[in-house]
Amino acid sequence: MASNLESLVCSLVPHARQDHSVRDELVAHCNEIISSHIGQSSEADIGHLADSIKRHLLRTSPNGVPALRFSNLLARLLEQPVLSRKHASLSFLQALGATPPTSARSPAPLPALALPPPPRPQSRHRSGSTTPAQSSPQPGRQLKGKTRADILREYRAKIDRPHLSETLLLRDTLFLLQGISGKHVQFTSIKDPDPNQLTFKEDPRCIIPAPTRTLIHRLAEVGYLYIRVDSFVNGRDGKTGIGMIEQSLCHHLQSQLTEYYRLIAVLESQMAASQGSEDIADDPSAHGREEETKLTLKRLDVWIQEWRLRMRMMSVCVEGARDAHGGALVNLIHGYADNGDPFVRKFTDQLLEEVSKPFFATLHRWLFSGELNDPFSEFFVAVDPQLAHMQYVQQSSTTGQLASDGGFGGFGGFGGESEDISGEREVGLKLWEGKYQFRKEMLPSFVGEAFGRKIFSTGKSLNFIRYSCQDSDWVATREKLSNTGGTLQYSDIAGLERSIDTAYQIASRRLFDIFFEKYGLLHHLRALKQYLLLGHGDFADQLMESLAPNLSRPANTLYRHNLTATLETAIRQSSAQYDPPDVVRRLDARMLEYSHGEIGWDVFTLEYKVDAPIDTVLDSEAMIKYLKLFNHLWKIKRIESALSKGWMRVAGGARTFLRVPELNNEWHQVRIVMAEMIHFIRQMEAYCQLEVIECSWKILLEFCNKKEGDLDALIEAHRAYLDRMVKKVLLLSAKAGREETLLHQVRELFTTILQFREATDDFYNYCLSESARRDAARDHERGIYTGPLRDSKPSPDTLPDILRRINEYGSTFSEKVQAIVQGLQTHADLDCRFLGVRLSFSDFYKSRREQAQSRA
Amino acid sequence: MSSRETDRMSSAQQTLDILYEISQLLHTQLDKETLATCVSMIENGVNPEALAGVIQELRRENTRIPEQSNVNGQ
Numbered sequence: 044m045a046s047n048l049e050s051l052v053c054s055l056v057p058h059a060r061q062d063h064s065v066r067d068e069l070v071a072h073c074n075e076i077i078s079s080h081i082g083q084s085s086e087a088d089i090g091h092l093a094d095s096i097k098r099h100l101l102r103t104s105p106n107g108v109p110a111l112r113f114s115n116l117l118a119r120l121l122e123q124p125v126l127s128r129k130h131a132s133l134s135f136l137q138a139l140g141a142t143p144p145t146s147a148r149s150p151a152p153l154p155a156l157a158l159p160p161p162p163r164p165q166s167r168h169r170s171g172s173t174t175p176a177q178s179s180p181q182p183g184r185q186l187k188g189k190t191r192a193d194i195l196r197e198y199r200a201k202i203d204r205p206h207l208s209e210t211l212l213l214r215d216t217l218f219l220l221q222g223i224s225g226k227h228v229q230f231t232s233i234k235d236p237d238p239n240q241l242t243f244k245e246d247p248r249c250i251i252p253a254p255t256r257t258l259i260h261r262l263a264e265v266g267y268l269y270i271r272v273d274s275f276v277n278g279r280d281g282k283t284g285i286g287m288i289e290q291s292l293c294h295h296l297q298s299q300l301t302e303y304y305r306l307i308a309v310l311e312s313q314m315a316a317s318q319g320s321e322d323i324a325d326d327p328s329a330h331g332r333e334e335e336t337k338l339t340l341k342r343l344d345v346w347i348q349e350w351r352l353r354m355r356m357m358s359v360c361v362e363g364a365r366d367a368h369g370g371a372l373v374n375l376i377h378g379y380a381d382n383g384d385p386f387v388r389k390f391t392d393q394l395l396e397e398v399s400k401p402f403f404a405t406l407h408r409w410l411f412s413g414e415l416n417d418p419f420s421e422f423f424v425a426v427d428p429q430l431a432h433m434q435y436v437q438q439s440s441t442t443g444q445l446a447s448d449g450g451f452g453g454f455g456g457f458g459g460e461s462e463d464i465s466g467e468r469e470v471g472l473k474l475w476e477g478k479y480q481f482r483k484e485m486l487p488s489f490v491g492e493a494f495g496r497k498i499f500s501t502g503k504s505l506n507f508i509r510y511s512c513q514d515s516d517w518v519a520t521r522e523k524l525s526n527t528g529g530t531l532q533y534s535d536i537a538g539l540e541r542s543i544d545t546a547y548q549i550a551s552r553r554l555f556d557i558f559f560e561k562y563g564l565l566h567h568l569r570a571l572k573q574y575l576l577l578g579h580g581d582f583a584d585q586l587m588e589s590l591a592p593n594l595s596r597p598a599n600t601l602y603r604h605n606l607t608a609t610l611e612t613a614i615r616q617s618s619a620q621y622d623p624p625d626v627v628r629r630l631d632a633r634m635l636e637y638s639h640g641e642i643g644w645d646v647f648t649l650e651y652k653v654d655a656p657i658d659t660v661l662d663s664e665a666m667i668k669y670l671k672l673f674n675h676l677w678k679i680k681r682i683e684s685a686l687s688k689g690w691m692r693v694a695g696g697a698r699t700f701l702r703v704p705e706l707n708n709e710w711h712q713v714r715i716v717m718a719e720m721i722h723f724i725r726q727m728e729a730y731c732q733l734e735v736i737e738c739s740w741k742i743l744l745e746f747c748n749k750k751e752g753d754l755d756a757l758i759e760a761h762r763a764y765l766d767r768m769v770k771k772v773l774l775l776s777a778k779a780g781r782e783e784t785l786l787h788q789v790r791e792l793f794t795t796i797l798q799f800r801e802a803t804d805d806f807y808n809y810c811l812s813e814s815a816r817r818d819a820a821r822d823h824e825r826g827i828y829t830g831p832l833r834d835s836k837p838s839p840d841t842l843p844d845i846l847r848r849i850n851e852y853g854s855t856f857s858e859k860v861q862a863i864v865q866g867l868q869t870h871a872d873l874d875c876r877f878l879g880v881r882l883s884f885s886d887f888y889k890s891r892r893e894q895a896q897s898r899a
Numbered sequence: 900m901s902s903r904e905t906d907r908m909s910s911a912q913q914t915l916d917i918l919y920e921i922s923q924l925l926h927t928q929l930d931k932e933t934l935a936t937c938v939s940m941i942e943n944g945v946n947p948e949a950l951a952g953v954i955q956e957l958r959r960e961n962t963r964i965p966e967q968s969n970v971n972g973q
Binding site: 123127128 | 920930957
């Protein structure tokens with residue numbers, strides 16, 4: 044041992060070879076050092092040691108060749124069996140090798156100048172800024188080879204303004220990260236929105252170097268963001284009226300912040316540890332290891348790096364949450380999910396997963412049970428508070444009353460009841476259309492609007508089934524079934540879409556079934572067609588026949604009970620009696636509001652009453668259209684029956700008892716005109732029934748059989764059916780302001796026909812009395828007494844007057860039909876144009892016109 | 900000298916060579932002889948870091964002595 048030391052001393056200090064006293068002294072000194080407790084703490088981890096050596100090598104020569112060589116050598120060394128303390132040897136070499144890089148790169152070129160490179164403080168190659176405590180120059184070493192840094196340090200020491208210790212700054216920065224102002228660095232004001240407001244409290248004795256300032260600035264950003272997020276979370280905490288989505292956002296933020304606290308705690312303990320070890324091990328050799336773990340501002344920056352991004356994201360969300368709400372908030376966050384940065388994307392996805400949970404909970408209830416559970420109105424379906432609690436009362440009372448009325452509409456309390464019914468009718472459609480509203484701005488964009496509509500419709504249907512169709516059992520069963528199918532969540536959008544689709548189909552199908560089977564919608568539609576659109580020909584004829592005498596009277600002499608009684612008779616006498624009683628009892632006859640001078644024909648109408656929930660489809664608006672159609676068709680029917688009766692009279696009478704030979708020609712003319720009228724009205728009727736009503740009905744039936752779409756589609760289909768009929772039956776044209784021109788013309792034509800009919804009646808009566816007079820005269824001539832001879836010859840101007848009227852109405856009719864045909868030929872609607880063709884088949888009217896033109 | 904002894908010698912020599920190369924890589928500026936001395940000392944249980952301290956101390960001493968002699972000589 045001692046001899047070893049001696050040889051060491053001799054080899055390293057050549058001077059000592061001659062001088063024994065020096066040698067002894069040095070050996071003693073070395074013994075002292077060796078027996079001291081320097082670096083006792085090192086544990087034998089050769090891997091760690093090798094790593095640190097490699098790192099050192101890489102630092103000194105970045106090309107990596109020495110490091111590679113070292114790895115090689117190390118591997119070989121480890122194979123060697125000789126040494127028992129390889130680790131110790133290595134660590135010895137490392138300790139020695141940790142000499143200044145400058146000296147290493149220029150290893151003493153001239154032995155004559157064999158001065159070791161200027162000694163430097165051990166902390167010199169430590170990363171980051173040098174701390175004054177460690178770099179305080181030791182006197183005696185500065186005599187030669189001063190670098191500029193040394194000079195500067197010296198200068199600083201002289202003016203007594205050293206750099207502020209990094210440890211102090213580090214502590215402050217850790218405070219800053221928690222949003223607390225430190226001793227040397229402070230936030231100007233917590234409330235200040237400007238993140239750059241960071242003040243460095245200038246200590247006259249210390250300097251904070253500019254790079255360090257910038258570094259602290261960067262770090263302080265995280266602290267600032269933290270303050271914002273934290274204040275947001277705290278602000279929402281315990282406040283009432285915060286939406287559930289916001290609450291879950293707060294929860295997520297809070298858990299993120301907890302993570303953040305954990306990091307801060309780790310950093311703080313590390314700082315404390317490194318400070319502690321610094322106090323104890325002031326020995327230079329201890330620094331090497333400590334350097335690996337010690338916390339510095341730059342290391343802090345690296346540690347915080349990820350959190351800076353995270354904090355930024357959180358802060359953005361917080362900013363957005365201030366003015367967005369519910370679904371819009373989800374939407375806002377989702378906007379960040381489309382980011383190329385995987386970190387941002389992942390963070391956003393996580394956040395969305397959390398935040399959208401309440402949304403999906405609401406969605407689930409809405410989609411599978413039709414309940415809107417949304418206390419903070421965050422869902423994209425909004426309920427109308429006025430309609431929210433309005434539930435359908437199944438009209439058992441009304442139904443009972445109707446039934447007890449013996450099949451037909453209530454006789455008593457006519458005014459009040461009809462008002463009631465119209466009020467309820469409003470409700471059906473209003474409830475369906477108005478109870479829930481779709482709010483597009485609240486729809487999360489990852490759902491998509493088409494799906495949003497589907498979701499909306501599904502929930503609405505379920506709700507409707509439950510509350511308006513009294514079928515909550517089914518909904519409850521469905522709900523139970525759906526619960527087994529897994530939950531909805533953000534990460535499974537495809538599954539979500541699938542469940543939406545199935546739920547939509549099931550709900551719509553069910554609603555259709557309920558409407559068609561439970562409530563017999565199709566029966567009602569058919570009944571409307573049969574009765575109000577005069578599909579039952581025999582019924583219409585019967586009704587016409589029995590009502591005709593009544594209806595010619597002024598409207599104010601008609602009584603509703605008479606009408607309903609007649610209606611009942613008509614039903615009994617026609618095939619309508621075989622219709623289900625539920626349909627028949629809804630039929631009612633009543634008068635529209637009339638003004639002075641109107642007769643029964645103008646005000647009479649049939650009515651068909653529907654109740655909930657059918658009135659969702661057959662709403663009051665639709666009923667008005669049905670009445671309009673009925674009115675028109677009824678008029679046509681009336682004209683037709685008037686004409687057919689007139690024809691029977693004219694044709695039959697003329698052959699049998701109207702023997703006034705000089706008027707035969709006039710009768711012929713009358714028959715020609717009447718035939719023309721009958722042709723017109725028959726074509727009109729055929730057009731209405733066959734081409735319009737039946738065709739529309741077929742389309743509607745096809746839709747009903749397909750059972751596609753939801754209730755909205757059904758309502759829409761029915762509406763289209765009705766609109767189509769109204770438009771075509773009433774010959775409405777598309778031209779604005781002139782929609783009803785043709786209709787008016789047709790109505791005028793009807794009046795003309797009736798007037799003509801009246802004139803022919805007069806003519807008929809005249810002929811009748813004339814022939815009777817002549818018969819009497821002839822009898823008298825033959826000497827048979829048949830009664831007192833009336834030789835009151837009708838006044839001579841009666842006949843010309845009647846004939847004039849007949850001719851006038853006949854020609855007026857002809858002109859008007861021509862005008863109508865002309866109008867129809869240019870009609871926008873193809874069916875109406877065909878009606879024109881039918882009316883003027885073989886160009887009857889055209890040739891007439893041309894004749895008239897050529898004659899003129 | 901048995902063959903085992905020769906083996907031991909040669910492997911010791913190899914080990915020393917490797918260590919010397921490492922020391923050169925690390926720029927310890929030790930010559931082979933000193934290195935051998937140091938390694939044997941470490942094998943005998945001397946604390947390596949303390950030994951490194953000794954080497955440095957001696958080097959410093961070595962530089963100081965000529966200085967002193969220079970000063971003395973002036």
